[in-house]
Amino acid sequence: MRLSQYFLPVMRENPSEAQVASHRLMLRAGMIRQSSAGIYSWLPLGLRVLKRVERIVREEQDRAGAQEILMPTIQPAELWRESGRWEDYGKEMLRIRDRHDREMLYGPTNEEQVTEIVRASIKSYRDLPKNLYHIQWKFRDELRPRFGVMRGREFLMKDAYSFDLDQKGAKHSYNKMFFAYLRTFARMGLNAIPMRAETGPIGGDLSHEFIVLSETGESEVFCDPLWLETDILSSEVDYASDLEPLFRQWTALYAATDEKHDPATSPLPPDKLVTARGIEVGQTFYFGTKYSRPMGAFVTLADGESIPIEMGSYGIGVSRLVGALIEANHDEDGIIWPQSVAPFALGLIDLRPSDARCRALAEDLYGKLLAAGVEVLYDDREESPGAKFATMDLIGLPRQAIVGPRGAAAERVELKDRRTGARSELSLEAAIGQLALRP
């Protein structure tokens, strides 16, 4: 993509409404534009990152055996009357009436909707287990939408729902999502710590919040310092095996949110605990028959007995993750994308497009990189070098390739690593060789 043609409305000044780095940088880097409080449009650069995050989430859900569906954003009130949540859910729920005066709502979550789908077609124990998920926009009329996409009113969530015959099966489904979550966040370079949590309006008795430690997080959390050294990607997770031993191993280290933490029963004394703030990027719930029983989602066993389905639900804040990723990856110059979610792998800067040799070398490099399948954002504009460097650093592509008049004369290119700042000068061929290698 040529920057001269790209829609990238960067801002030089810090927007006054942004209180945290991620919000400020998303606005400055032209990733999003506010529509109204807590509601945003995603512009090209932001959308590319959102899609990257979504893809990793999807791959790990699929790997763990969940099946993707797509449910609507608008749901009928009747379903929520059946579960009792039409009354229980507070002002966060946006209630709507259609032209026939029928009550509807913009879904804040989908337990009722998915239970309706399953009860209509799953009748026998032989049809279980199942795990269905979707990645869909949600609306919650938050009291205080803030921090940009981190606490929006309209936000993108991945929500999965598991259906099992008995508690043992339901726990296995829970464990699969537990490890899928650890892998998902780790692939984005985030260490999200699973913490025992309260279940809130979803209900149930087993729940973990996956928390990324960050000063700007809204939750206060407590954990064993050993959590900071764990790496799930170095473990083999076999979803077909009994995951309970691995689950026990991964939950042996203490970690609890504010609501669950009790200094009296904590296994670690206060001076041995990490006390920090954190961002909730996902939550898993096991709630048994809370929805299946009142909504009549039953299956028949081999002996003819009819029993309510055991359920769990599993959410990931896909759009919140974009903010959380920036909170964890930025410096004073801007964003520093981890390779796995970067909107482009490389920023190519032509420092002097008016210089024929510079232009020819940059064009040559651009064409060859595209042919090699590298995603490049090519700054081919007539701008000062300072402005070009500032823009590239701000939008945070992991690597930069810089073509200047001096290098061009010798057919050499400078490569810069955005995170470390390390620079090297290479021949055109060597640069292409390095850049075309997938990380």
Ligand code: ATP
């Ligand atoms: P919170 O405690 O932050 O309000 P929640 O516990 O109400 O979130 P869940 O029902 O667990 O949210 O939703 C699943 C995930 O969706 C959360 O872990 C979070 O990452 C994301 N999420 C929830 N509310 C918002 C929001 N207002 N804006 C962006 N993401 C959100």
Ligand code: MG
């Ligand atoms: Mg939650």
